[in-house]
Amino acid sequence: MSVPDSAKPPPATNRAGRALPMPEWERVPWWIIILILAGIWAVMIIFTSADYTSIITLLSSGIYLTLYVTFFAYALALVVGLLAGLMRVSRNPVLNTLGTLYVEVIRGIPLLVQILYFFYVIAPALADRTPEPFDQLFRSEVNMGIIALAIGYGAYLAETYRAGIEAIPRGQMEAARSLGMSYVQAMRYVILPQAIRIILPPLGNDFVAMLKDSALLSAISVKELTLWTRQRSANTFRPLEHWTIAAFLYLTMTIGLSLFVRYIERKFAIPK
Amino acid sequence: MSHAHSIIQIENIHKRFGKVHALRGISTTVQRGQVLVLIGPSGSGKSTLLRCINGLERPDTGRVVVDGIPLDDSSDHINAVRAEVGIVFQQFNLFPHLTVLQNITLAQQIIRQRTPDESKKIARELLAKVGIPEKADAYPAQLSGGQQQRVAIARALAMNPKIMLFDEPTSALDPEMIQEVLETMMLLAKEGMTMVVVSHEMGFARAAANRIVFMDGGAIVEDTSPEQLFTNPREERTKQFLSKILN
Ligand SMILES: Nc1ncnc2c1ncn2[C@@H]1O[C@H](COP(=O)(O)OP(=O)(O)OP(=O)(O)O)[C@@H](O)[C@H]1O
Numbered sequence: 001m002s003v004p005d006s007a008k009p010p011p012a013t014n015r016a017g018r019a020l021p022m023p024e025w026e027r028v029p030w031w032i033i034i035l036i037l038a039g040i041w042a043v044m045i046i047f048t049s050a051d052y053t054s055i056i057t058l059l060s061s062g063i064y065l066t067l068y069v070t071f072f073a074y075a076l077a078l079v080v081g082l083l084a085g086l087m088r089v090s091r092n093p094v095l096n097t098l099g100t101l102y103v104e105v106i107r108g109i110p111l112l113v114q115i116l117y118f119f120y121v122i123a124p125a126l127a128d129r130t131p132e133p134f135d136q137l138f139r140s141e142v143n144m145g146i147i148a149l150a151i152g153y154g155a156y157l158a159e160t161y162r163a164g165i166e167a168i169p170r171g172q173m174e175a176a177r178s179l180g181m182s183y184v185q186a187m188r189y190v191i192l193p194q195a196i197r198i199i200l201p202p203l204g205n206d207f208v209a210m211l212k213d214s215a216l217l218s219a220i221s222v223k224e225l226t227l228w229t230r231q232r233s234a235n236t237f238r239p240l241e242h243w244t245i246a247a248f249l250y251l252t253m254t255i256g257l258s259l260f261v262r263y264i265e266r267k268f269a270i271p272k
Numbered sequence: 273m274s275h276a277h278s279i280i281q282i283e284n285i286h287k288r289f290g291k292v293h294a295l296r297g298i299s300t301t302v303q304r305g306q307v308l309v310l311i312g313p314s315g316s317g318k319s320t321l322l323r324c325i326n327g328l329e330r331p332d333t334g335r336v337v338v339d340g341i342p343l344d345d346s347s348d349h350i351n352a353v354r355a356e357v358g359i360v361f362q363q364f365n366l367f368p369h370l371t372v373l374q375n376i377t378l379a380q381q382i383i384r385q386r387t388p389d390e391s392k393k394i395a396r397e398l399l400a401k402v403g404i405p406e407k408a409d410a411y412p413a414q415l416s417g418g419q420q421q422r423v424a425i426a427r428a429l430a431m432n433p434k435i436m437l438f439d440e441p442t443s444a445l446d447p448e449m450i451q452e453v454l455e456t457m458m459l460l461a462k463e464g465m466t467m468v469v470v471s472h473e474m475g476f477a478r479a480a481a482n483r484i485v486f487m488d489g490g491a492i493v494e495d496t497s498p499e500q501l502f503t504n505p506r507e508e509r510t511k512q513f514l515s516k517i518l519n
């Protein structure tokens with residue numbers, strides 16, 4: 001699982017510590033240009049070749065499931081992460097310990113192992129204790145895959161929320177409490193709205209990272225894009241076409257998502 | 273000073289931060305309508321004392337009673353006191369994600385349960401009073417320091433406090449903006465607001481204060497009238513400190 005890479009390398013500086021001006025040609029985002037050209041080329045091949053067109057059509061239900069699990073798992077992870085993050089900044093020793101335990105345990109186990117453990121150990125145990133027909137809820141790969149991803153990512157998001165909350169100057173909480181707000185009101189109306197704006201970039205990174213990690217759900221037979229591709233390419237003995245298209249589709253989705261995240265960031269920026 | 277009229281009662285409070293003994297047995301009372309200016313060297317405990325009056329700090333021992341309500345373990349008491357006491361900080365502490373108007377209406381709506389219309393009307397009146405009615409829709413980052421501090425004062429006043437606390441309200445300001453904030457405070461003092469002001473602006477103290485308290489080392493060294501303090505301070509330490517800040 002990719003760790004949120006909020007720590008960007010510092011810009012090049014001279015001795016006085018000022019950013020050096022970049023030469024004009026270095027500022028051109030060459031990678032985007034190359035990517036766009038490659039994309040145009042790929043789209044042309046895909047839509048002029050009957051083979052590729054049929055592959056894309058066949059894989060489209062995999063795309064749908066990939067997007068479906070990613071959106072729901074991410075929404076759930078945002079909630080789980082917020083609750084765990086609030087526990088981490090809480091001064092209540094019980095809440096704080098529970099939050100820390102969750103974060104440290106989850107972050108120490110590979111996401112794939114978490115998914116397998118959840119699906120093969122925890123979900124069956126829950127299903128056995130649940131009366132029919134509700135036990136089917138715990139036997140669905142898709143549902144359990146969504147929950148496993150959300151629990152796994154929740155731990156990382158919790159740390160992101162915590163960092164955001166801790167970045168807000170102490171005076172904000174003091175000003176809110178001095179106006180008579182309770183701790184919860186101050187969090188809700190003053191601290192979190194600011195913290196979330198700060199952490200939008202890492203939150204967005206995690207959204208994109210989760211889309212990629214949803215491929216791990218193929219290990220518990222969720223027929224998302226990766227599993228579809230694997231089965232199709234095995235059945236047809238044409239790995240090159242299938243995996244190329246799968247990679248192309250992932251790239252299209254992640255870039256689209258990144259652009260969407262950047263748009264959201266700009267939309268919610270505080271006017272200066 | 274009769275007890276019956278004192279709106280703030282402080283009885284022998286001590287406060288330690290680890291090894292630092294920040295307040296060493298402070299006792300005093302403040303009367304309704306009094307304007308008390310608190311002076312003293314850095315680290316003498318002025319902010320800590322001020323913050324004990326609205327429960328931002330809890331003294332280790334001793335008692336603080338505000339308008340008859342003791343600041344104790346009860347969060348109802350603490351919230352009741354905070355509703356009566358406004359505070360203005362050195363760093364303004366406006367909410368940067370909200371407009372000026374929203375800064376002033378937020379607590380009115382969620383604490384005082386005022387309607388949006390009602391709270392906006394009050395906010396606009398207060399903005400007019402502090403002299404920046406045209407800034408209602410600006411964000412804090414778009415204002416000068418002096419304007420931000422005046423918004424902070426308006427935000428506190430919107431809760432109809434009986435007491436206003438100021439912790440070095442002008443020391444983060446550029447010199448040309450100090451006066452506009454002091455004038456706003458002067459206006460409040462004239463209206464009879466009970467005020468406790470940590471500030472080394474002696475012009476303000478002379479013009480508005482009816483009492484000056486000099487603190488050093490976590491204790492009150494001298495508690496007197498401005499005239500007395502400027503013409504004839506009793507303690508040697510007070511004299512030394514005054515000669516420092518007046519030059
Ligand atoms: N939260 C805290 N944690 C640890 N020590 C603190 C804390 N708050 C205050 N102190 C210490 O308590 C003492 C009194 O601090 P206080 O802020 O009340 O002084 P002050 O008179 O307001 O000083 P200044 O003029 O610098 O604002 C200082 O030694 C300070 O370092």
Ligand SMILES: [Mg+2]
Nearest residue numbers: 318319320439
């Ligand atoms: Mg101070």
